[in-house]
Amino acid sequence: MRNVKATVSFIPKILFLSLLLDYHSQTSAKMNLFSRSLSAAILFLSSLKPASTLGLPLFSLSNQDAVNVVVIQQVIDLFAVVVDQHRWDLLSQVFQPDVVADFSIPDSPPVHGLDAMIQLLRRFEAYPSFHSQSSHYVDMSNPNRPHAVTYIMGVFFLPERIYTNYGRYEDDLVRTAQGWRIASRTLINTASTGSNNITLV
Structure with a gap:
């Protein structure tokens, strides 16, 4: 057994x-x-081929620069929340008070300052929107004023039609006592579908 x-x-x-x-x-x-x-x-x-032979900066970051890149991307992405949810109180966490921004809107010159930007963006409040931001590239070669490129898609739900815009943001940032902020922004339009012929409020 x-x-x-x-x-x-x-x-x-x-x-x-x-x-x-x-x-x-x-x-x-x-x-x-x-x-x-x-x-x-x-x-x-x-x-x-090395990036330098292609005319691009070499992508080599210190640990601190890598942290800054992530924080900068967060700052840039917050703009989509501000616009789509109309959270104008958060705009100061994205831009400098004296920001200069050109959104390439017909008949709208570049805006100077947060108040002017809020006034411009509020003209679109009547229309729901959806912004998607991706493919970030942050150039930290100038650590005091990094340059960021962000590819974007903006969808606007207009009366009886949808307007979609594709392009990229070209941003220059500065470090403030409150953290990174965008000092200058230019929207470069790449393509669009639908008509953006609307009456702004």
Whole structure:
């Protein structure tokens, strides 16, 4: 009876070792595949031209610059919340008080200062909007005035039609006592669908 119990208790151990060896075999195969893929990726990247030869700044950031880039992206993205939710009280967390901004709106010159910007944006309050901002690039080569490029899509739900605008923001930022703020913004329009012929309030 003792031998039977010993045999029964030994079977799970054999199964466990078998499963462990099988897992190790599969894992090793996956690791070998990963290693080969990684080596191929390294070889491919090493064949690319450095960014400096393409006229682009080398993307090499210190730890502090990397933190600044993330914070700057947050500041820029907050603008979409401000516009779509009409949170004008948050605009001072995005822009400098003396900001200069050109939104490329027909018959609307660049605005100077937060009050003028709020006055302009409020003219669109009657129409729901949806802004999506992505593909950020922050150039920290001038740490005191970094330049940020952000690709955007703005959708405006107008009476009986939808107007969609595609473009990018070109922003210059400064560091203030309250954090990073946009000092200058220019909207570069790329393309649009629908008509934006509306009567602003």
